[in-house]
Amino acid sequence: MQAASLSDRRTRVLTGITTTGTPHLGNYAGAIRPAVAASLDPQVDSFYFLADYHALIKADDPARVARSRLEIAATWLACGLDPERVTFYRQSDIPEIPQLTWLLTCVTAKGLLNRAHAYKAAVDKNTEAGEDPDAGVTAGLYMYPVLMAADILAFNAHRVPVGRDQIQHIEMARDIGQRFNHLHGDAWRALTGKAGEPLTLPEVEIEEHVATLPGLDGRKMSKSYDNTIPLFAEPEVLKKLVMSIVTDSRAPGEPKEVEGSSLFQLYQAFADTEQTEAMRQAYADGIGWGDAKQRLFERIEATVAPMRESYRELIARPDHLENVLQAGAEKARAVAAPLLDELQRAVGLGGFGAALTVRASTPEPEASKPPVFKQYRETDGRFYFKLAQDDRVLLQSEGHESPRDAGQLVAKLKQSAGAEVHHVLDKGVHLGGHLVGHLGEGVLVEELVAALAQFAEEA
Known part of the structure; x- marks a missing residue:
């Protein structure tokens, strides 16, 4: 899709906060503020998420998790994050993340997970207390680094801003991603015809001066130390x-x-x-x-x-926050879903046709691909879409103020199935009397109508 191709020319930065409590000054200075500042850079493709799956590792109070998700969503927006400029979503709204977690689990060495700081700390504590080394250690805690790797690798993030205590997790994400690339890269390249590697290996980004703030007692400000100052x-x-x-x-x-x-x-x-x-x-x-x-x-x-x-205003409008997050999830899945489809086929999953393609020494010529709408943002700050089939652009839209406006028009075009598309003048395509875009080079209106009709057949 065009959005992905534009993103490929920018640095993708991803970060999130675990939804286990109320955001504090350390969260703001160490993560939220630098992330919001970075989101204003036109060369940065920013992804921010509520890490609510991670919350389940540490919290067993559903009400607390639910409240924290609301508070953290409101906090990001109150601190200046513009959901129109970035991809802002809940981890649990992206099914591709747990799917990728399992693919990565199957290539991750147990010895690597044994070295994770959080797991080692739990084992050391149990050993000092004379307990079984794994007493109270859940598989969730043990597998935390794999889930975090999936958070990052599902979007091929280039950089991940973290505190110094999280550096190991990014290094582990690189190790896991590199192992997957080594085992399945050839199959992925054969299936997709792409060069390079299926998974991008992320780099750590640290704000040296404010990466970690002290709490009330001088230790790192942390909910686990109960020494925080609520933001x-x-x-x-x-x-x-x-x-x-x-x-x-x-x-x-x-x-x-x-x-x-x-x-x-x-x-x-x-x-x-x-x-x-x-x-x-x-x-x-x-x-x-x-x-x-x-x-x-x-x-x-x-x-x-x-x-x-x-x-305060945002907390009082949970429906608005929900709409923002759902729109963000749609944008996030537009990136993650195509990648997961490729990765699953590369490991031998997906339809049987995919497996046959891998084994074929001389692939059959590809049939004409179905038409697809591609949404993206241009450097002018406006949002566009195009209808493409194979390598041809059938319809190029006008610019829109928000991705929601563009998406709503795409939905109308799909519903029309071409029946309401009319009055083409100087290649101007109209729907219900309103200009929606222009025909691609050498495209006839009959071809556009036929392509739109296929969406009705799919429905």
Whole structure:
């Protein structure tokens, strides 16, 4: 499809947040903010998702998972993510992800999974306690790296922004993808006629200064440590939490070190260069911890307050959030589904015709392919579609403000089955009196009508 070909010329970046709790300042500074900034780059094809399958590994409270999905969806949008510019979806809305997980599971060495940090930590904890090494360890925890690899490889992402504690998972995704390519790459190339490898091996991307924020106790801000500051806490709650940040016993007037100071690291994450240097000087001048915490509260509140208002409005409109995510899932599946079809055929699944094609020494000439609509976004920011068959463009659309507008018109054309397409003037194609696009080079209106009629036969 054209959308994929345009994406091929851009760097695809993918990231997500596990839906096990309320988003906190660490999530914002370490993942959401840099991701939203990256999404504005016209050379970046951005994929963002709610990792709700991953949530089931850590959480057994359905109400908490459901609430977290809503909160995190609202958080991304409140923080400035534009669903019209990116692909924003729920992991559980993409059936190709668990399908790919199984394909990858069948090529993943158990020894590789034995080395995963989370699994090793669980085993070490059990061993120290005198328990069976695998006590309380679920297959979900053990297989987490494979699911994460499927999240990434299903969309052939080039880069994945993560914290340093997640680097191993990206390395494992590369190992798993490389193994799949080695075992099934030849079959994939024979089936598709494409060069290269079926799966793109991702690179790690880390924001060095804000990849990990300290929590209230100085350790990494994490729900598992119960030391987080909720991103959209009310001002009075935010101030109370900031004032509870652990500091040393140095008195007012006594110079303080910025190195290793949790409070300074938090301030730096929400301040510009000038503000950061001013705080650095204040530390050297002996600012009191109470005054430093007040400055931190004011800096965070100045950043968060506008987003908090948007967040409240979004939380109150779950139907709107659902529509946004469903539209995102449709865009995501337009990328993942064709790839999964190719991968399944490459491993010997799919229709019997696919297996015969792999074994044929001289493939039979391909029959004419059915017509297909392809939706994409151009550099002018508008959304287009085309109806193509084989290598011919039968219909090229006008530009549209949103992918939904383009998609609705595609649906109308399919439903019309060509019967309502009329009044072609200077190659302008009209549906119900409205211009929808232009005929391709050398295409007759009869060919367009015949192609549209095939959608009625499929229905």
